[in-house]
Every structure is written in C-alpha cells, then in structure tokens.
Amino acid sequence: xxxxxxxxxxxxxxxxxxxxxxxxxxxxxxxxxxxxxxxxxxxxxxxxxxxxxxxxxxxxxxxxxxxxxxxxxxxxxxxxxxxxxxxxxxxxxxxxxxxxxxxxxxxxxxxxxxxxxxxxxxxxxxxxxxxxxxxxxxxxxxxxxxxxxxxxxxxxxxxxxxxxxxxxxxxxxxxxxxxxxxxxxxxxxxxxxxxxxxxxxxxxxxxxxxxxxxxxxxxxxxxxxxxxxxxxxxxxxxxxxxxxxxxxxxxxxxxxxxxxxxxxxxxxxxxxxxxxxxxxxxxxxxxxxxxxxxxxxxxxxxxxxxxxxxxxxxxxxxxxxxxxxxxxxxxxxxxxxxxxxxxxx
Amino acid sequence: xxxxxxxxxxxxxxxxxxxxxxxxxxxxxxxxxxxxxxxxxxxxxxxxxxxxxxxxxxxxxxxxxxxxxxxxxxxxxxxxxxxxxxxxxxxxxxxxxxxxxxxxxxxxxxxxxxxxxxxxxxxxxxxxxxxxxxxxxxxxxxxxxxxxxxxxxxxxxxxxxxxxxxxxxxxxxxxxxxxxxx
Numbered sequence: 001x002x003x004x005x006x007x008x009x010x011x012x013x014x015x016x017x018x019x020x021x022x023x024x025x026x027x028x029x030x031x032x033x034x035x036x037x038x039x040x041x042x043x044x045x046x047x048x049x050x051x052x053x054x055x056x057x058x059x060x061x062x063x064x065x066x067x068x069x070x071x072x073x074x075x076x077x078x079x080x081x082x083x084x085x086x087x088x089x090x091x092x093x094x095x096x097x098x099x100x101x102x103x104x105x106x107x108x109x110x111x112x113x114x115x116x117x118x119x120x121x122x123x124x125x126x127x128x129x130x131x132x133x134x135x136x137x138x139x140x141x142x143x144x145x146x147x148x149x150x151x152x153x154x155x156x157x158x159x160x161x162x163x164x165x166x167x168x169x170x171x172x173x174x175x176x177x178x179x180x181x182x183x184x185x186x187x188x189x190x191x192x193x194x195x196x197x198x199x200x201x202x203x204x205x206x207x208x209x210x211x212x213x214x215x216x217x218x219x220x221x222x223x224x225x226x227x228x229x230x231x232x233x234x235x236x237x238x239x240x241x242x243x244x245x246x247x248x249x250x251x252x253x254x255x256x257x258x259x260x261x262x263x264x265x266x267x268x269x270x271x272x273x274x275x276x277x278x279x280x281x282x283x284x285x286x287x288x289x290x291x292x293x294x295x296x297x298x299x300x301x302x303x304x305x306x307x308x309x310x311x312x313x314x315x316x317x318x319x320x321x322x323x324x325x326x327x328x329x330x331x332x333x334x335x336x337x338x339x340x341x342x343x344x345x
Numbered sequence: 346x347x348x349x350x351x352x353x354x355x356x357x358x359x360x361x362x363x364x365x366x367x368x369x370x371x372x373x374x375x376x377x378x379x380x381x382x383x384x385x386x387x388x389x390x391x392x393x394x395x396x397x398x399x400x401x402x403x404x405x406x407x408x409x410x411x412x413x414x415x416x417x418x419x420x421x422x423x424x425x426x427x428x429x430x431x432x433x434x435x436x437x438x439x440x441x442x443x444x445x446x447x448x449x450x451x452x453x454x455x456x457x458x459x460x461x462x463x464x465x466x467x468x469x470x471x472x473x474x475x476x477x478x479x480x481x482x483x484x485x486x487x488x489x490x491x492x493x494x495x496x497x498x499x500x501x502x503x504x505x506x507x508x509x510x511x512x513x514x515x516x517x518x519x520x521x522x523x524x525x526x527x
Binding site: 106107108153156159160163164165166167168221223224229230234235238240254256257258259260261263267269271275277281282285291292293307309310311312313314315317321323324325326 | 398399400401402403410411412413454455456458459460461462463464465466467468469470485486487488503505507508509516517518519520
C-alpha cells in the first residue's frame with residue numbers, strides 16, 4: 001500500500017534535538033540499567049540464514065522467517081540499529097505476513113512484495129519490489145529519510161514510509177516482530193520492549209510513592225518557583241535535574257493531552273479526577289512516553305526531562321491545577337507528604 | 346460508565362471532584378478554594394517568586410488556565426458534532442493531498458497532528474458518514490469516544506479537549522476491525 005512521495009519533514013525537530021536526544025539516551029543508560037528501559041536500541045545484528053529456527057516463532061515459520069532474515073540483514077547492511085530492523089519486520093508482517101505477495105489489495109491493486117510497494121517508480125521495477133533484499137533496502141532508505149524516525153513510535157515511523165490511512169495499524173505487529181527478531185538474532189535485544197508499538201519508547205523505572213499515594217514528578221533542585229517573575233506569572237515550579245532524567249506521574253490518573261505545545265515544547269496533562277490536574281513540560285519529542293487516554297499509576301514514568309520550547313536548559317516545568325486554577329505546586333505537594341526539589345523521591 | 350445517562354455521568358464526576366477537593370482541603374492546603382465552591386472562590390493574589398537560578402523558562406508564553414471540564418448536554422452534543430465533522434473531512438479519498446491535510450489538521454489534537462503526517466488520503470477506505478454519531482465512552486471529562494457509522498463500517502473517534510468550552514479535537518480515528526486485516 002505504500003506510495004512514495006515527499007516525506008513531510010517534521011517542523012519542530014531542529015538539529016539541536018539530535019544532540020539532546022543522544023545526550024538523554026546516554027544518561028538513561030547510566031541511570032536505569034533495568035531491562036526493557038527506554039532506548040537506546042542496540043546495534044543491528046546479522047542473521048545467519050543457514051541456521052534459522054525450524055519451528056514456528058510467534059506464528060511465523062519457514063519462508064516467512066527467511067524473509068525476516070533478509071529484512072534484518074538489509075537494515076544491517078545500511079548500518080541501522082536493531083530498532084530499525086524490528087520496524088522493518090513489523091511493517092512486513094502488517095503488509096504481507098512476511099510473504100512475497102504477488103498481488104495487490106483494495107488500497108493498491110499494483111502493490112507487490114513484502115512491503116506492498118506500489119508501481120509508481122519510487123520503489124523500483126517489479127523485480128525489485130518482489131525481491132526481499134532490494135524491497136527491504138528501499139524501505140529502509142525511505143525510513144532513513146524520515147526526519148527523527150528513531151524518536152517516533154514504531155508504528156508512526158512505519159506509517160510515514162508506507163502512507164496508509166491508519167498510522168496505528170502496525171502497533172499489534174510490534175510484539176511478534178520483537179519475538180522474531182530475538183529468535184533470529186539468537187539473543188535478547190536491548191532498548192526494545194513489548195507493548196510499545198505506539199509509544200516512543202518504554203518507560204519502566206517507577207518511582208517510590210508516599211503513603212498518601214503521591215510522588216515527586218522528578219528529583220532535582222528547584223530553579224524557579226511559582227509566582228510573579230519579572231512581572232509575569234510563572235504558573236509552575238521548575239525542577240532541573242540532568243537532561244533525560246525520568247519524569248513521573250505524581251498520582252494516578254488519565255493522560256488527557258500529550259504532544260507539542262509552543263512555549264512548552266511538549267506538554268503532558270494528567271487528569272487525577274476531582275478537579276485536580278497536573279502538567280509536565282519541555283520534554284523533547286522522544287521524551288513523551290505516554291499516549292492520550294492511557295491510565296497511569298502514581299510513580300509511573302511518563303517522560304524524560306528535556307529542554308524543548310522556551311527553556312534555558314534542561315528542566316521540568318511542573319504545574320498543578322485545581323478546578324482550572326494554577327496552584328503553587330510546592331505546598332500542594334507538601335500536603336500530600338511529597339517535598340519538591342532535592343534528591344531522590 | 347457505559348450504561349450511565351449523561352446526568353448520571355455528570356453527577357459521578359462532581360461527586361469525585363468534591364471528594365478529592367475535600368480531601369485536599371483536609372490536608373491543610375491553603376488553596377483559597379477550600380470551604381466554599383471551588384469554582385467561584387477567589388485565589389490569593391500572586392506573590393513574587395523567589396529569584397531564579399539555573400535552567401528555567403522565564404519569559405515563556407503560557408496559555409491561560411482552562412476551566413476544569415464537566416459533562417453536560419452541550420459537551421455531549423459538541424463531541425458528537427466534532428466527531429462527525431472530522432470523520433467527514435477524513436473520508437475524502439479523492440481530494441488533493443494538500444487540501445485534504447490543510448482542512449483536516451485544524452480538527453486534530455497536537456498528538457494526532459504528528460501521528461497523521463504523511464497519510465495518503467487516497468488509501469482512506471471511507472467516503473460517507475451514514476448515520477448519527479453516538480457517544481460510547483465518557484469516563485473522563487477531557488476525553489470522548491464517539492462511534493461514527495460510515496459506508497465502511499463503524500469508526501471510533503477518540504476526542505480530547507483542553508477544558509470546559511474548548512473545542513473537541515481528534516486524537517485518533519480507529520477503523521472497524523474488518524478493515525484492520527493485512
């Protein structure tokens with residue numbers, strides 16, 4: 001179903017972002033060694049096509065696993081990491097069930113091959129589109145042209161290349177893709193986790209929670225308080241640990257907003273019910289780890305501290321709203337036995 | 346929440362809210378809102394914040410606070426209308442790509458306006474909205490799930506809003522299961 005066209009560049013992903021992304025990922029490596037944590041993805045792996053699993057892996061077998069190996073090796077040849085390899089396998093699962101299909105579908109009668117590439121010239125000849133290695137290579141080259149692809153949720157990255165009507169279509173193929181990639185690699189892969197096909201990356205380092213069920217949004221020094229600041233109202237508390245430090249939901253609730261917001265860079269809003277809302281700002285695009293509608297527990301990681309939007313350095317801008325009015329987060333949190341600023345929760 | 350009427354939904358929301366505000370007040374927070382109707386109480390005049398040191402966001406333009414939303418007849422109607430309108434704009438596979446996107450994107454949430462970038466409208470399998478939209482989940486006053494019948498089956502449109510009176514924006518168009526096969 002994929003059709004080549006101008007890959008729309010993401011506004012809001014300045015070059016600066018790349019630096020911030022790498023820095024935050026390095027920090028995460030050092031601060032959260034637990035398995036399945038948020039990025040970075042490990043290096044790409046080469047698959048030995050002569051020693052493929054004999055049985056079924058996540059429902060795929062024989063020729064299908066051979067095709068997955070061609071896909072993974074095509075990514076490896078381009079120097080891509082294991083996340084890209086898994087995105088390729090996920091996409092081909094969704095397009096062709098890992099089979100070199102010689103027919104199209106309703107959305108594209110001229111679609112062919114593992115990635116259902118169209119006959120519009122962008123994906124090469126009929127033979128190219130039917131060749132596992134060449135079609136996979138063309139898929140990955142298109143993926144590499146998607147600005148910031150590695151900081152997008154896997155299904156969104158695949159959608160940017162494939163251009164279907166539902167950007168979340170590939171989500172359910174992420175788990176089996178990880179299973180197949182690990183089986184073919186012969187080892188567990190780092191930086192990827194099941195259940196995150198529609199999330200930027202995984203967040204699995206919960207914070208300790210107070211007896212009243214609340215926790216710090218992040219740990220670090222307070223660099224700017226709630227109140228008037230040079231004549232303008234500062235509606236929250238700025239807390240400034242290192243870039244990439246985890247951000248936690250301070251209490252259980254529902255994510256009701258997540259995404260770009262001019263001065264805030266990115267903004268996450270959590271509704272805790274009963275008129276109490278908390279907001280978290282300045283994450284980079286790869287630091288927004290939740291989706292709208294998601295239920296989060298107190299202390300669940302929702303983001304990474306960033307320096308996006310109007311911000312003079314990495315920090316979390318944390319707001320508390322009660323019945324639609326901004327409230328000083330320091331006394332509010334103190335009343336639930338959580339002290340803002342300082343060390344670990 | 347599924348079987349509750351709108352009024353029941355609204356009352357449940359108010360009950361939860363009063364319970365939590367009361368709990369927070371009991372913990373001794375000086376909100377200025379305690380002891381009265383939180384929605385109309387005056388907050389204390391803002392005071393000068395201690396001086397700034399370290400990374401911060403001084404000078405950032407911040408949006409005015411949005412009123413905490415509640416469910417009422419107006420909100421329910423607005424959600425149904427918004428879902429139907431967005432679905433109609435989404436379901437135009439014959440439209441030029443740029444025109445399709447520029448007319449759809451004002452109806453999308455910040456998250457959706459990133460997720461739906463580079464969608465090819467020609468692949469959208471829907472052409473017509475064929476019936477009345479139905480609110481099927483209103484468990485959060487910020488979110489609404491609306492089922493919209495189309496010529497390709499029932500889509501579920503997830504909407505969000507920033508506060509009471511703010512427009513409902515689309516987070517996601519979820520196609521019917523029959524369209525989700527490879």
